[in-house]
Amino acid sequence: MEPLSLEVSRTAGELRALLGRLSRRLRQTTVVGELTLPQASVLSLLEREGPATPGVLATKERITPQSMGTILVSLEELGLVSRTPDPTDGRRLVISLTEAGRQVILGARRQKEERLAQALATNFTNEEQQVLRAALPLLERLARLL
Secondary structure, eight states, X not given: OOOOOHHHHHHHHHHHHHHHHHHHHHHTSOOXXXXXXXXXXXXXXXXXXXXXXXXXXXXXXXXXXXXHHHHHHHHHHTTSEEEEEOSSOTTSEEEEEOHHHHHHHHHHHHHHHHHHHHHHHHHSOHHHHHHHHHHHHHHHHHHHHO
């Protein structure tokens, strides 16, 4: 492996910091029903990847099974997830997103996209918007590589 140039290393650091700030700002967008960040994260994971056991969810979210259990109880009380026996192993439970949970996630996503679109429309020229649009495939490729 060749040593990385100072310019590439600096670009990577700036990109990481910038994407972190953007991500934090988007997370600050209120979620319908005022869900906690961990609750919203679990709903988003279920929406993206489908039903899963509590253990799998805990592993993917990098939290303890006990913490995941607390989150799932609260989401179930809100009617956003449901628990059903695992068809292959009746001792395990499978957690699924309910239609209400799906609507919460879609609503939150819409809010974030509207916030981004408003910022783009009011603060960036058409040319700048085109530059950002042109960078999207590159960012997508970078995300796949990490």
